[in-house]
Amino acid sequence: MKLFAKVALATTLALSAAPALAQETVKIGALYPFSGGLALLGDESFRGLELAVEERNAKGGLNGKPIQMIRGDAVDPNQAVGEARRLTSVDKVNAIFGTYSSSLAIAATQVAELAGVPYFELGAISDPITERGFQYTFRTNPTSKDFANRMVDAISDAVAPALGVDPKSLKVGIIHEDSLYGQTVAGFQQKRAQEKGLNLVETLPYSAKSVDLTPVILRLKSAGVDVVLQTSYQNDTVLFFRQMKDQGFKPKAVIGAGGGYSLRDTVQAVGPENMEGALNVDFTQYRTNPAAAPGIDAFEKKYQAKYGTPPRSGHSLANYMGANVFLDAMASAKDLSADAIREAVMKVDVPEGTTPTGWGAKFNEQGQNTRVSPFLMQWQGGELVTVFPEKAAVAKLKTGVGAN
Amino acid sequence: MDVFVQLILNGILLGSMYAIISVGLTLIFGIVRVVNFAHGEFLMVGMYAVYLLAANLGFHPYVSAVPIVILLFAMGALVQRFIIQPLLGADEHIQIFAMVGLSTALVNLALLIFGADLYSVNTPSVRQSIAFGGYTLLIGQLVMFFCALALVAGLHFFMQTTPLGRAIRATAQNRNAALLMGVRVNRIYIFSFGLGAACVGLASALLMPLYPVTPTIGTYFVLTAFVVVVLGGMRSMYGAFAGAMIIGIVDSLSGYYIAPDLKEVVYFAIFILILIFKPTGLFGLGRGTE
Known part of the structure; x- marks a missing residue:
């Protein structure tokens, strides 16, 4: 046996x-x-x-x-x-x-x-x-930190120059849905805005299941916010743009963190003319200059x-x-x-601007790629086009949001 | 001051939206004594129906209100007849399980058919804002407000003056006594459930121009509707209307003056206080009737 x-x-x-x-x-x-x-x-x-x-x-x-x-x-x-x-x-x-x-x-x-x-x-x-x-x-x-940093940096590197003003003169408002996603991104944004010495006047979390964002919009409006950073899903993005129009709130720029901002359905629901000029930070999309990608x-x-x-x-x-x-x-x-x-x-040592996404590759001890910064995009004429950095851009950044 | 008035206006309009949804919930609860956990999903079904009518036949959402109200009435009546009726003798929580099950099934059915994408109906005329004295209102919200008033008034008239209304009130007051008086209680239940669902049908036609529909849209509204119903005293239609207005205004004011993410905290705090100090609700009929 x-x-x-x-x-x-x-x-x-x-x-x-x-x-x-x-x-x-x-x-x-x-x-x-x-x-x-x-x-x-x-x-x-x-x-x-x-x-x-x-x-x-x-x-x-x-x-x-x-x-x-x-x-x-x-x-x-x-x-x-x-x-x-x-x-x-x-x-x-x-x-x-x-x-x-x-x-x-x-x-x-x-x-x-x-x-x-x-x-x-x-x-x-x-x-x-x-x-x-x-x-x-x-x-x-x-990572979400890269997203947050790009959104904040876009204020001083892209939006302020396009407006021809000092970035520190712009009043910034952060709004975000209050689950882990929104909390994380907004946390990084606050830190970055502080480092950059930007004038952050409001940080407003809200529930993504909210059926009324008018209070949020009125808060931003009464604080005289020029640039809104929003981290959101789809429904709340739609609601925000619709009610922003209803309340006649006209910020100089709105920057989204991917999520609801990247989806064509969102634009369809809001109406392309109302989302015209909305900025967005996300993975590289296809309307990007091949010179940079x-x-x-x-x-x-x-x-x-x-x-x-x-x-x-x-x-x-x-x-x-x-x-x-x-x-x-x-x-x-x-x-x-x-x-x-x-x-x-x-x-691995890949310089930026040599891959189809435009990202480079160099890993830290933790295994995270340190040569990635997502591009800044904008809804123009119903298309999401890359507008920053310059080398990756296929269109010029426009200021203002919606048909105003 | 300007902002304050705008917030109050906004709260009233928000309240009228909650009112239409809550009145249906109150009817079903007050008469059939079933907590309709699928109420939000009825709303979702109604909104998809409005969308389909608009996309395929070009119906304006307000025009679709008529067929949708009939559709939802039928749906409510069928649910009562084939799901609740067989369970009437069973324990109350069995009915709750059945309704929660129905709600889950409907959400997943919608996911299967429509996917997670959102659909909206484009009706610029309803989304037009009117400004007066520096305040802005949407036409759609104003319509909702008047519909809410008309709905409560209409139901009041119906309940007080028609024989059917009297039979419904009798059934709600005492099922056995009504039976003895020759009221066909089971039919009354089917009709009442249908009526409650029909209110949601009206709500979906009014909401569709303002909110895009997704499979989970019901959960956005229905939790608040439950608070409204309890606040209003569970079985009182007028209580539900007043409760909806209170919640709407509290929602609007606390979102601005406290913080947008804390508004739920505020109205749930009110909810808990009411449960502690006046368990039968603001307009309840006294202990033991809930």
């Missing part, structure tokens, strides 16, 4: 070792919300990774080995954990790419870190993802050819850029062990 057990054990070991020896492909996990409420943009994000991987496989793969993508469907944080476990322990992937949503990324990265599998985040913006001292979590995209037009064409529609948002582009950065790093690593990959990622 004892002998049998030993033989059986040996056989099992041999069997389980065999696939590892025979491995000719590089396996990567693609962890995104493919179903459920986040599926639309989760899938859009995945398409960026898919295009990057297909492109590389067409060129012979990663150092001659084809890349095999294994999907994991992360509907919610629980399932993200489950799927990350499956990818790391059953499929034994060399790395995981993901995730679009911050709560999913926070959950899944913990699993990958414990399993010692590199986790490449290409789209979630919550800061703590790369602030927990993880060894194998890396992120290419900007080389390859953006090629990506758009490739996307159209494969999926038959133009890209639905900038998420695919951000994922495409990030996937390429990390695949390059994996290709240059001496082997595909987690430590070798980390070493290679730390050596």
Whole structure:
């Protein structure tokens, strides 16, 4: 009996070792919300990774080995954990790419870190993802702090010059929905505004489920606010623009933090003429000057050819850029062990303005990309066009909001 | 001072919006004795219906009010007949489970059909603001205010003067006595639930020009409506109307003078105080009637 057990054990070991020896492909996990409420943009994000991987496989793969993508469907944080476990322990992937949503990324990265599998985040913006001292979590995209800083900096670098005034003479008001998202961004904005010595006169949180923002608008109006920074979802963005018009509040500029500001539906609901001139900070969108984002037009064409529609948002582009950065790093690593990959990622040095998103890549010890600052965009004639920095701009920044 | 008056005006108009929604909730609660947890989702269904009529047939939201009120009446009556009626003998919380279940099902059905995107109807005429003496009002809000007044007055007239209204009041007062007097109580319930839902139908036609519709739009309004109903004394239509006005004004003033994110705190504090000191609500009929 004892002998049998030993033989059986040996056989099992041999069997389980065999696939590892025979491995000719590089396996990567693609962890995104493919179903459920986040599926639309989760899938859009995945398409960026898919295009990057297909492109590389067409060129012979990663150092001659084809890349095999294994999907994991992360509907919610629980399932993200489950799927990350499956990818790391059953499929034994060399790395995981993901995730679009911050709560999913926070959950899944913990699993990958414990399993010692590199986790490449290409789209979630919550800061703590790369602030927990993880060894194998890396992120290419900007964080909410980068968004907040760009919004505040836009006041002194873009809005004030366009108005021809001293930035310190402008009265700034911050309004934000009061969940974690709005709180986080607004917190960074307040800090940055203080550092920059801007005149911050109001900070007003409100519930995203509010059915009346008139009190908020009247507060801004009576404080004589010139520039409004808003961090919001979709409904509250629509309500704000509609009621701003109703109350005749005409600030010199309104700057949004992605979210509701980037969606065409929002503009449709508000009316393009009422949202004309609204500024927005977000992942790079397609109306950006290719001089600052080389390859953006090629990506758009490739996307159209494969999926038959133009890209639905900038998420695919951000994922495409990030996937390429990390695949390059994996290709240059001496082997595909987690430590070798980390070493290679730390050596990555891509200058800004050389990728399709315009972002560079240089990672700090925490694995966060430090060469990213999102562009400033503006709704002009029903299109979201990049207006700042100058090199990336395709149109000139206009002042004023709405038809006034 | 200017701002104060504007805020009061705004609060009254906001209140009339809450009033139309709350009156329906009060009717259902007061007569059928069911807490309609799917009330917000009825509103959502109504708003999608308004959207569909506007997008496909070009109906103005106010014109769609007629078919939508009929549609919601039918929907309410069907819910009463096929969901609540079989559960009338069961425990009250079974009915609550049924309504919460219905609400979840409707939200997810909307997600399935329409997705999470928002839809809106473009009616610039309703969104026109009128200015007088430095204050601004939207035409749509003004219409809502008069509709709220007309609704309460109309229901009052109906309840007090028609035989059906009398039967409804009898059923609400004492179900068994009404049964003995030959009132067909189950039919009264079906009709009353339908009537409550029809109020929401009216609300959805009036709200659609002002708010875009999403699957979760109901939750934006209905929590406040519950506060209004309790504040008004659970079963009193006039109480609901007055409660709605109070909440509207408190909402508007506290959003400005305290902080926009604390306005819920203020009116829930009022809510708790009322529950402590006058558990039957401002216009309640006394202990034991709730």
